Amino acid sequence: MSLSLKLRQMLVSIFLLLFLLPSSFIAIDRAFYTQLLTSTEQKMEVHMYAILSELSVTEDKVELLNNALAPDFYRPDSGLSAYITHEQELVWQSDSSLNQHFIPPIEALPPGEHLFRQTTQPSGTFWVLSISLLFDAEEYTRPLTVHVVQTDERLIAPQQTFRATLIQWFIGIGLMLLLLMLLAYYWTTKPLTRLDHEIRRVENGSQEQLSARYPAELSIIKEDLNLLLANQNRQKQRYRHHLSDLAHALKTPVAVLQTSALSQQPELKEQLDRITSMIEHQLKRAASSGQDVWKKQIEIKPRLEKLISALSKIYRDKNLAIKIDCAEHYAFRGDETDLMEILGNLMDNACKACRQQVTVTIKQSQHLMLCIEDDGPGVPEEKRQALFERGTRLDTYQEGHGVGLAIVAELVQSYSGTLELDDSELGGARFTVYLS
Secondary structure (H helix, E strand, C coil), rough: CCCCHHHHHHEEEEEEEEHHHHHHHHHHHHHHHHHHHHHHHHHHHHHHHHHHEEECCCCCCECCCCCCCHHHHCCCCCCCEEEEEEEHHHHHHEECCCCCCCCCCCCCCCCCCEEEEEEEEECEEEEEEEEEEEECCEEEEEEEEEEEEEEEEHHHHHHHHHHHHHHHHHHHHHHHHHHHHHHHHHHHHHHHHHHHHHHHHHHHHCCCCCCCCCCCHHHHHHHHHHHHHHHHHHHHHHHHHHHHHHHHHHHHHHHHHCCCHHCCHHHHHHHHHHHHHHHHHHHHHHHHCCCCCCEEEEHHHHHHHHHHHHHHHCCCCCCCCCEECCCCCCCEEEEHHHHHHHHEEEEEEEHCCCCCCEEEEEEEEEEEEEEECCCCCCHHHHHHHCCCCCCCCCCCCCCCCCCCHHHHHHHHHHHHCCCEEEEECCCEEEEEEEEC
C-alpha cells in the first residue's frame, strides 16, 4: 500500500516527537546524574581531607583535634558520616553515624589509594569514599582507612528535583513543538491540497487548466500538467476532425454511387450498404472522445431516464418494462457522448431482443459496473466469440443483438474496461461492462 505524502509527513513528525523528546529527556537526565556523582565524589574528597587534617593518631587512640568538620557530621540522620578503621576494627566514627547502622568495608586498600563506590547493606544503599594511609604513632607505623559515607537518598533528592523540573520543561517544549509541527504540516501540505482540489475541478470540467500559484517544486508539475492537457486536447481535436473529414469525404461519392442504376445489383448494393455502415460507424467514433487523462464526472441516472423515455416510445408496441437499479450519485468518469453511446447501443439491442422485460443495473465502488439484461432468446454460446470479432456483420443476428456492439467494444477498450456477455437470469442475454 502506497502512503500519501501528507500521511508520510505526519508519521515522520509523530515519530520525531515521540522519539526525540523522550531520548533527549533520558540523555539530559543521565548526564545530570553522572555530573551529580562526580560532584558528590569531589565533595566527599573535601570532607576526607578535612578529616585527615584534623586527625591525631597515638598508640592507643585515634581522635580529631578540633571540631572543624562540616555540621552534617555532628547531626544525626544527616545522611553524611565518617568512619576510621584499623584493619577490621572500628576506631572512630562521627556523631552522625550513630543511627545510620552502616558497617564499614573490611577489604584492605593499598596505602595511598582511594576508592569511590556504591554499596548496598540491609540498612540501605550508600556511597562510600575510602582512602588508606600509614600514620606514624610514636615508635611504629599504624595503617588506617578513612571512610566518608553518604546515603543514596542524599544523592537521589537533587536528581528527583531536577527531574521534576525537567519534566515540566519538556511538557512545555513538547506542546510547543506539537503546535509548530501542526502549523508546519498545514503550511507545507496546503499547496498539495490546493493542487488536489484544482485537479478535481479539472476532472469534473469546472476549469480547463491549473491556475493557482505553487512553490517552485510544484510549479514545474503544474506547467507539465497544463502542457499535457493542452497537447491532449489538440491531439483529440485533430484526430476527431481528420476522422470526421474523411468520413464526410467518403459519404458524398457513396451517395452518388447509390443513385446509379448499377447500385441496385445485389452484390454492389451489399457492398455499398457495408461502406455506408462503416462511414456511420467512423462518424460516431469521431463524435466520441474516448478516454481522457482528465475525466469528467457524468451523472448516470439522468441519462438512463432519457434513454428509457426514448426507447419506450420507439418500442411502444412491445409495452416494455424497463427496470433500473442506479443510485443518484453514481457517475461515469469520461465523456457524456461515450456514456450515451455505450448505454444507448446496449439498451437498444436489449429492447430489440427482449419479449417485454429489460433490467439495467449500475454499481459503483472502486470500479463502475454497467449491466443490461433482457428476457429474450439470448445469444447462443457458440456465436458469442464471433459477436466481438472484427469484420463480423453484427447486424445479422435475428435475436436482435449485435447492432452497435463494435462501437461499444471499442469505447470500453479505450477506457481500459472489459465487456462480458453471458446468460441472464431473465432468460436472455446479459451484457456487463466494467470500467475503472
